[in-house]
Amino acid sequence: MKLERDFYIRDTQTVARELLGKVLVHNVNGKIFSGKIVETEAYLGIIDKAAHSYGGKRTKRVEIMYGPPGRAYIYLIYGMYYCFNVVTKEEGTPEAVLIRGLEPIDGISLMAKNRFNKELSQLTNAQLKNLTNGPGKLCQAMELDKRLNGEDLCGDTLYIEERKVESFNIINTKRIGIDYAEEAKDFLYRYYIEGNSYISKTK
Template sequence: MKLTREFYARDTLQVARELLGKILVHKINGVKLSGKIVETEAYIGSIDKACHAYGGKHTPRVETLYGIPGIVYVYFIYGMYHCFNVITKEEGFPEGVLIRAIQPIDGLNEMANLRFNKEYNELTKAQIKNLTTGPSKLCIAMNINKENNEQDLCTSGLYIEESVDKEKIEIIEAKRIGINYAEEAAEFLWRFYIKDNIFVSVKERVLRYNKSEGK
């Protein structure tokens, strides 16, 4: 079952935690690509110098951040990679959650071809592990790009759904990745990931975690 708009229209940190264990799905060209979300990062424009819309910034690039909860914000980095975000809170408030890593489930051959131009059974162990272990890697494997910007997760073929797996998970809270420029915001423990999952992009040496029941 697709997550509803009410799920996204809540506190951004809560949404970032509760997205862990949910399933990201992209149905495209008759193929279903999917993976379990194992790592997220929260961004809150009003107080977060790492957010593209910090301080009320309005540019064509960031306008999607001000949209309704449940739409997609895709941005381009380093002139070659995409990052996939979910808009949260409420319209007019620039907040969202970056999906940093997923554990592949469906469409493995398609993902392998998109990432490495190989069939899944031709991948090395290292390539399998690195298939979706990062925000840009998962965008390539899931065929997500700028064309998906502003797409509605509640009504389109790109969406997030509940998992049928009700396993309990341990959630690690850590600093976000690659935002050393963000001054005090670089210290916020706004990155969340599933403890011991091999598809997490970066694991901390010093771990802080709490128990959370997967939903």
């Protein structure tokens, strides 16, 4: 069952936590990619020094964060990797959740081609684990790029759905790669499924 707008309009940390176990789906002209969300990070906008919209910053890049919830916020890092975020809260409050890790479900052979230009059967165990265990990796695997920035997650191209999953424990810890963010680097805004093989970093 596809998540509706009401899911995204809530508290950003709640959304980040409850996205775990949900399934991200990308339909590319009938070619289906999907993966279970196993790791997220919350970014609390104006009050969060790690967020692109900290202090009310409003540029062309971050404008989508100020829009309606349930939209995709996709940006480029290091000039080469895309990151996929889910816009949360009510319109005008620029907060979002970064999807950091996925467990592949559908389209794994296509993911292997996208990530390593190899057949699935040719991948090593290490490469299998590295298909989608990081924000840039999952975007490359699932063909998520700037063209999808602003995409409505309540549509039929890129969306998140509820599927029956086994129960799991959630680990709550510090976010990754934000040492510049002063006190915000210590906020416990990262969530992941304990013991999952597709976590980007466990310590």
